[in-house]
Amino acid sequence: MATLYIDNRPYDVKEGKNLLETCLTLGFDLPYFCWHPAMGSVGACRQCAIKIFKDENDTAGRLVMSCMEPVGKETRISLDHPDAEKFRKSVIEWLMTNHPHDCAVCDEGGSCHLQDMTVMTGHNYRRFEFPKRTYVNQYLGPLINHEMNRCIQCYRCVRFYKDYAGGKDLDVYAAHNHVYFGREKDGILESEFSGNLAEICPTGVFTDKTLKQHYSRKWDFTFAPSVCQHCSLGCNIIAGERYGELRQITSRYNGDVNGYFICDRGRFGYEAANSVDRIYQPALKEENVSLNQEYIINDIAALLSTSNCVGIGSPRASLESNFALQQLVGNGNYYSGWSDEEHRLNKAALNILQNRTAEIVSLKQIEQYDSILILGEDLTNTAPMAALTVRQAVRKKPVENAQQNINLATWHDAALREYIQQRHSDLFILHPHSTKLDEIATQVSYSTPHEIAAKGFTIAAAIDATADQVIDQIATSLLNAQKPLIITGTSLFNEPLLAAAEAIVKALKKRGKQPGIFITQADCNSMGLAMMNVPPLSSAFSKLSDSTLIILETDLYRNLSTEKADEIMNLPKRIIVFDHIKSTTSEKADIKVPVGMFSEADGTIVNNEGRAQRFFQVFVPKNEWLKESWRWLSLLKALKDGKAIDENLSISNIQSTLVEALPQFRGIEDAALSEDFRLNGQKVPRAPHRYSGRTAMLSNENVSEPKPPQDIDSPMSFTMEGYRGIPPSSVTPFFWSPGWNSVQSINKFQIEIGGPLHDGNPGVRLVNSNSSITPIDFEQKTEKISLKEFEWQLVPVYHIFGSEELSAKAPAIAELTPKPYLGLNQYSLAKLNLQENDMATIEHHGRAYQLPVRLRAEINNEVALILFGLPQTAFFVKPVIIKIRPASNGITNNNSKHE
Amino acid sequence: MLSIIRSIWLTFLHLFHKTETIQYPEEKVQLRPRYRGRIVLTRDPDNQERCVGCYLCAAACPVDCIALQATENEEGRRYPEFFRINFSRCIFCGFCEEACPTYAIQLIPDFEMAEYDRQNLVYEKEDLLINSQGKYPGYNYYKVAGLDAGVKGKGEGTNEEPPVDRHSLLP
Numbered sequence A: 001m002a003t004l005y006i007d008n009r010p011y012d013v014k015e016g017k018n019l020l021e022t023c024l025t026l027g028f029d030l031p032y033f034c035w036h037p038a039m040g041s042v043g044a045c046r047q048c049a050i051k052i053f054k055d056e057n058d059t060a061g062r063l064v065m066s067c068m069e070p071v072g073k074e075t076r077i078s079l080d081h082p083d084a085e086k087f088r089k090s091v092i093e094w095l096m097t098n099h100p101h102d103c104a105v106c107d108e109g110g111s112c113h114l115q116d117m118t119v120m121t122g123h124n125y126r127r128f129e130f131p132k133r134t135y136v137n138q139y140l141g142p143l144i145n146h147e148m149n150r151c152i153q154c155y156r157c158v159r160f161y162k163d164y165a166g167g168k169d170l171d172v173y174a175a176h177n178h179v180y181f182g183r184e185k186d187g188i189l190e191s192e193f194s195g196n197l198a199e200i201c202p203t204g205v206f207t208d209k210t211l212k213q214h215y216s217r218k219w220d221f222t223f224a225p226s227v228c229q230h231c232s233l234g235c236n237i238i239a240g241e242r243y244g245e246l247r248q249i250t251s252r253y254n255g256d257v258n259g260y261f262i263c264d265r266g267r268f269g270y271e272a273a274n275s276v277d278r279i280y281q282p283a284l285k286e287e288n289v290s291l292n293q294e295y296i297i298n299d300i301a302a303l304l305s306t307s308n309c310v311g312i313g314s315p316r317a318s319l320e321s322n323f324a325l326q327q328l329v330g331n332g333n334y335y336s337g338w339s340d341e342e343h344r345l346n347k348a349a350l351n352i353l354q355n356r357t358a359e360i361v362s363l364k365q366i367e368q369y370d371s372i373l374i375l376g377e378d379l380t381n382t383a384p385m386a387a388l389t390v391r392q393a394v395r396k397k398p399v400e401n402a403q404q405n406i407n408l409a410t411w412h413d414a415a416l417r418e419y420i421q422q423r424h425s426d427l428f429i430l431h432p433h434s435t436k437l438d439e440i441a442t443q444v445s446y447s448t449p450h451e452i453a454a455k456g457f458t459i460a461a462a463i464d465a466t467a468d469q470v471i472d473q474i475a476t477s478l479l480n481a482q483k484p485l486i487i488t489g490t491s492l493f494n495e496p497l498l499a500a501a502e503a504i505v506k507a508l509k510k511r512g513k514q515p516g517i518f519i520t521q522a523d524c525n526s527m528g529l530a531m532m533n534v535p536p537l538s539s540a541f542s543k544l545s546d547s548t549l550i551i552l553e554t555d556l557y558r559n560l561s562t563e564k565a566d567e568i569m570n571l572p573k574r575i576i577v578f579d580h581i582k583s584t585t586s587e588k589a590d591i592k593v594p595v596g597m598f599s600e601a602d603g604t605i606v607n608n609e610g611r612a613q614r615f616f617q618v619f620v621p622k623n624e625w626l627k628e629s630w631r632w633l634s635l636l637k638a639l640k641d642g643k644a645i646d647e648n649l650s651i652s653n654i655q656s657t658l659v660e661a662l663p664q665f666r667g668i669e670d671a672a673l674s675e676d677f678r679l680n681g682q683k684v685p686r687a688p689h690r691y692s693g694r695t696a697m698l699s700n701e702n703v704s705e706p707k708p709p710q711d712i713d714s715p716m717s718f719t720m721e722g723y724r725g726i727p728p729s730s731v732t733p734f735f736w737s738p739g740w741n742s743v744q745s746i747n748k749f750q751i752e753i754g755g756p757l758h759d760g761n762p763g764v765r766l767v768n769s770n771s772s773i774t775p776i777d778f779e780q781k782t783e784k785i786s787l788k789e790f791e792w793q794l795v796p797v798y799h800i801f802g803s804e805e806l807s808a809k810a811p812a813i814a815e816l817t818p819k820p821y822l823g824l825n826q827y828s829l830a831k832l833n834l835q836e837n838d839m840a841t842i843e844h845h846g847r848a849y850q851l852p853v854r855l856r857a858e859i860n861n862e863v864a865l866i867l868f869g870l871p872q873t874a875f876f877v878k879p880v881i882i883k884i885r886p887a888s889n890g891i892t893n894n895n896s897k898h899e
Numbered sequence B: 001m002l003s004i005i006r007s008i009w010l011t012f013l014h015l016f017h018k019t020e021t022i023q024y025p026e027e028k029v030q031l032r033p034r035y036r037g038r039i040v041l042t043r044d045p046d047n048q049e050r051c052v053g054c055y056l057c058a059a060a061c062p063v064d065c066i067a068l069q070a071t072e073n074e075e076g077r078r079y080p081e082f083f084r085i086n087f088s089r090c091i092f093c094g095f096c097e098e099a100c101p102t103y104a105i106q107l108i109p110d111f112e113m114a115e116y117d118r119q120n121l122v123y124e125k126e127d128l129l130i131n132s133q134g135k136y137p138g139y140n141y142y143k144v145a146g147l148d149a150g151v152k153g154k155g156e157g158t159n160e161e162p163p164v165d166r167h168s169l170l171p
């Protein structure tokens, strides 16, 4: 503890932090541009000037940049000193000499850090009369808009894009007062984290291009705290609605999960909610009957009570919806929608966490580990934010060294990067193909999934060996690390990989280490579904014939081979699908019932580390069908049982039945405050207090304003009325504080800058030490798969854009989705007599498919890569052996078409 | 007693004053140009819509009776896709006009807006947009803004330098 005198008043503060973040932690308003809590200080913008004094007798003091000055044992500073104030005001005035007269047409306006800082310093009149500097803009792809005139040269963008996120294609060009932030030439930004530029840039240079299509000011949104639905990590997001349409996703700070950032799939995938593929109206396959709501619901209820029902749950539906379906069809009739392989993989992932051999590592905690082994997971594309945290983790050791050797504080960003250069702590990647993280890895090797698993067991054995000398480099590194971490996942559909990861952590534990484990999965609620402990689809077969099958928010054709899925779809008498988006399954159903997507629904999902997180409904859609699946299913249950319908069924009602029936979920009620929580007797408003147009937005329909919708599921209101001030973290719909309109207002919501939110980071870890766990038998087979002539082992390649079901429906994401291809190495190409871009004919299950070939030089001879999750590659659902037809000279393979 | 007589006397004197009351509607009232009456959306000197859909008027409106949606044409020019004022709520305070950075929205000296049906007091953009620059002729926002929205190229606006050559390191 140190004492900091600010304008002669003493404060107890932490030593070693910089003065800027200390002042902000204490609640002072001090302007800044280039400093960022996650990226540290470089002292580039000169905006954060304050006076510092030698001792109490020093009255003159000297001007310093508060972001570059550490807190000493006893430091005396002044924020209000006239010199400092004048300096800060002049800095803004200089910045503004070239700033365009753009606020009215600038997407940043209303959430602009530059506007805020200009007001804060008091600069209000332009004295400079000479011409303004101008720039031409660049096309940066469908996600980010570029308007370079507005730049204030703070360097935050390149520091984030290049230094923090490892991007290569955004840089600084030209010199002196002409510096230009952009790409070498026009083109799509390559980084998976480019969307964060919109939040990082304190001005309107980089803005969200998808928002531009339906632009609204920050003050006009209705926001809700939500959780990203596009991978298993469960990053926290803020979802914003205006005029009944989901329009924007921004990151919601959570110090345990995603920190300040989210990936581009999470930020731009939201447009799926407005896509043409949404199901808005119920549809009956045969009769052209009235689609009256009551009629359909009663029809379904009648069906359910006359026939035996089977339910198929979903890893992308909320816990509550899965549970409501389980309740409706009865415990023994409820299945997970996973293939056997996926079922086993997800059970294995859960089992490893539950065994508690290793520390369960949260996304953000990855940054604390100093030797990392990635076993068969292409993080950048399957769990993008984990790749970003791994990039920070590999800096851990060098940063510590810098601290020890030259006493450099962790926030001294430019100096640190200069000192560290390319050094990084150990990162080992074992994967079938090259990944973006390879560039920061100590060692990479490309092999088949089975070989990776085998290598994993070798490492485990090497660690386990009582021999003093461990020869394996990876094993040595893991053993020597303070905190070793194993990252693996289910994306290669290879169970032995998980077994190997488990073996390694066990071995490390035996040698007295505290290893961490991080396992990624496919969907946002994969872990929740695994915890529900329900049998996979294959067990349902015997019950299906003549039944009524209810399929909840899942596409069987993504999880099963077409033949298998067809077989299931042909057995039942009736198939009812509850989903918000069209899929092969929904189009084949007899009855299709539309339900709400995450923006129109409340629910809880469990992320890959077993953290239950609540997402809140953002707005009440006009379409009365768009309600939570659990609401429809509970209604059906009441009808089926002949019970009274509870109009006011709230999420906590269903949660309490849920934890009673499934005690492993005890704690989900605490993932967010319950609906009867009030602050000073008031609800928390979802809309900012300057929300406009209330008495006009619906007046074209009826000049009398309707009663605002009530929220029975949360302590938040759908309007601007309610408590003003900082709400509890789990129900914080947006970040705003007086004088801080931009995202930078997050400073006011944290206990300490960069630390947890005021009443703790939201979310509850459900997987805790549980003695009643029976370890499952892992499939450990790691022998080489024997391949015949012209056979290859098909291995999935994921792409951040396209491989995930929902986000792929967003137009901007669809634009960036790569074309499907078959990746082969030189040897395989030669063997097949194929050239790059030729069409290869794949034979699988007696059908033939055609895909263009791409050379992937790094992969093994036995491996063929295929882009996962695209409609064109849907025949591929798990690693399979395929046969590829060699091209006979001169004759193209076109005897069959892929579907 | 004295005061009553004084009052009667003063009232009597008013008989000989100039009358303020006019025979409306037969006789029309003369209003000053800055009178805050009916709200219009004006056009710029190029006869284009002035409104750039910045939402500032809507935010400034104390009764929240302005709702609009901004959109863009192919050249990047912002304009309102719809612009609605619910005059049954409007209090004619003029805050919107004050907030408008482009002189688009203006209050004019016309108050004859009475309707029998309240619904008819909801004005859409077609009802608001007039073919004139209103009180502030000559101002063209896109000429002074930095944005290239098809009105002028980068560096061609008032008081702008030609665009920077980013491949040059020369001073």
Ligand code: SF4
Pocket: A099, A100, A101, A102, A103, A104, A106, A107, A108, A109, A110, A112, A113, A114, A115, A150, A202, A203, A204, A205
């Ligand atoms: S960056 Fe901020 S200050 Fe600059 S034009 Fe945009 S809103 Fe205005």
Ligand code: SF4
Pocket: A150, A151, A152, A153, A154, A155, A156, A157, A158, A181, A200, A201, A202, A203, A205, A206
């Ligand atoms: S583009 Fe934005 S982040 Fe980059 S230097 Fe300019 S103002 Fe700063």
Ligand code: SF4
Pocket: A228, A229, A230, A231, A232, A233, A234, A235, A258, A262, A263, A264, A265, A266, A267, A383, A384, A385, A386
């Ligand atoms: S990493 Fe996953 S959870 Fe996080 S934003 Fe991206 S897709 Fe969403």
Ligand code: SF4
Pocket: A104, B050, B051, B052, B053, B054, B055, B056, B057, B058, B068, B096, B099, B100, B101, B102, B103, B104, B105
């Ligand atoms: S303030 Fe002016 S430019 Fe902005 S939306 Fe209103 S009328 Fe249009």
Ligand code: FES
Pocket: A020, A031, A032, A033, A034, A035, A041, A042, A043, A044, A045, A046, A047, A048, A049, A065, A066, A067, A068
């Ligand atoms: S924030 Fe301190 S110099 Fe930029």
